[in-house]
Amino acid sequence: MWQAEHVRARLSALYPQCSIEILGMTTKGDQILDRTLSKVGGKGLFVKELEVAMEERRADLAVHSLKDVPMELPEGFRLAAVLEREDPRDAFVSNDFASLDDLPAGAIVGTSSLRRQALIAARYPHLEIRPLRGNLDTRLGKLDRGEYAAIILAAAGLKRLGLPQRIRALIEPEQSLPAPGQGAMAIEILDGRDDLLELLAPLNHEATAQAVSAERTVSRVFGGSCQIPLAAFATVESGAMRLRAMVATPDGKRIATADANGPANAPDALGTQIATTLQGQGADDILAACKAMDAG
Numbered sequence: 679m680w681q682a683e684h685v686r687a688r689l690s691a692l693y694p695q696c697s698i699e700i701l702g703m704t705t706k707g708d709q710i711l712d713r714t715l716s717k718v719g720g721k722g723l724f725v726k727e728l729e730v731a732m733e734e735r736r737a738d739l740a741v742h743s744l745k746d747v748p749m750e751l752p753e754g755f756r757l758a759a760v761l762e763r764e765d766p767r768d769a770f771v772s773n774d775f776a777s778l779d780d781l782p783a784g785a786i787v788g789t790s791s792l793r794r795q796a797l798i799a800a801r802y803p804h805l806e807i808r809p810l811r812g813n814l815d816t817r818l819g820k821l822d823r824g825e826y827a828a829i830i831l832a833a834a835g836l837k838r839l840g841l842p843q844r845i846r847a848l849i850e851p852e853q854s855l856p857a858p859g860q861g862a863m864a865i866e867i868l869d870g871r872d873d874l875l876e877l878l879a880p881l882n883h884e885a886t887a888q889a890v891s892a893e894r895t896v897s898r899v900f901g902g903s904c905q906i907p908l909a910a911f912a913t914v915e916s917g918a919m920r921l922r923a924m925v926a927t928p929d930g931k932r933i934a935t936a937d938a939n940g941p942a943n944a945p946d947a948l949g950t951q952i953a954t955t956l957q958g959q960g961a962d963d964i965l966a967a968c969k970a971m972d973a974g
Contacts, residue, residue: 680838681741681863685761685881692880701737703727725866729755732868739874740866744859744890745832747866749898758867758875760890762883764834766861766911768794768854770847771821771836772828777847781805785827788820792928792968794830796907797854800930814839830854834861855909855924858893862886885914888945895949896923900961906968910952914942923952925961927968934959 679702686698704727725747728740732755744760751757775781778798787802788810789795795807810817810829814836821829828846836844865881867874889912896910910923919942926933936955940948953961 681743684838685741685863685865688761688881689877693877701731703731729866732866738867738871739878742864742866743835744862744864745857747859747864749858749894749901751866754869755866756869757864758871759865759878759882760887761863761865761881763886763889764861765837765848766856767833767851768849768856769831769833769836769845770828770849771818771831771844772846773821775828775846778802778805778828778849781827786825788817788826788829791830791857792907793857793909793924793926794854796926796928796930796933797909797924798830798930799928800926800933801853803930814841818844832860851911851922855922856911858897858908858910859890860911862890864890885942888912888919888942889914892919892921892945892949892952893923895946896921896953896956899950899953900925900956900965906965910949912945912948917942919945919948921948921952923956925956925964927964932960932964932967934961934964 682700686700689696689698725740725742728737729752731737732740739758770777781787781802783804784806786806786808787798788808789798790810798805798807808826810820810826814831817829817831820826833845833848836842865878867878892912893910897908900906900908907926907928908924910921912919912921918939920937920939922935922937924933924935934956936952936959938948938952938955940951
């Protein structure tokens with residue numbers, strides 16, 4: 679809802695003559711909280727109801743956290759704009775400890791992400807990692823009740839909701855490579871709505887759009903979803919892009935990594951190059967092992 683309000687404010691500033699209404703909705707991803715996303719259908723759970731509302735012309739556009747948007751949109755939809763990225767890093771949140779390094783053996787760490795689980799397990803095998811679902815208030819409440827020694831959240835969400843003080847430490851990409859699209863917001867519309875495309879164009883942030891395109895290309899190659907621990911993070915500076923990516927088993931025991939540079943205006947090519955490098959390191963075997971573990 680914060681994201682919708684933010685986009686409405688941006689559009690109202692651009693087009694003061696327009697009346698912009700918010701159609702509040704709750705998605706299946708918000709409702710199913712007793713199982714991990716990988717078990718109940720993945721990222722699409724956060725967008726399907728919004729797409730139906732657009733199909734039925736009850737809504738003209740939908741605002742998403744880009745990391746919740748499936749890599750392949752359904753036929754008839756397109757992304758119209760990607761807004762400038764907030765902080766893409768993961769955040770360490772705890773009432774008693776300053777960082778992951780300070781947690782004692784057996785301490786319980788909560789996360790909803792297989793990516794974070796794999797990265798924590800690889801560096802801190804002495805910690806216990808447990809699933810953590812729910813909105814931000816629910817997750818923080820579980821921490822405050824002592825169910826977890828610490829939880830890992832996206833820094834962007836905490837900052838957007840005015841809770842930066844809950845962040846005990848920001849985890850740099852070198853330690854916890856972000857998910858594709860993390861920290862970025864995207865606006866989805868029906869394909870063919872060229873009128874909306876033109877209206878939304880001023881909200882599109884080119885460098886962010888290029889970066890997330892490369893990241894999502896990596897994920898698309900591997901069928902990216904919540905079922906696989908995959909990270910991809912691109913930065914753009916002076917027309918050049920650096921893209922880093924990782925694929926791992928949830929226990930962090932097998933990891934493939936890649937790091938490459940290329941022109942920012944050819945993000946999909948760099949994403950494909952990185953994916954090929956990962957495949958050369960056995961990424962397909964790692965993902966096959968993930969699926970076997972999930973089925974088991």
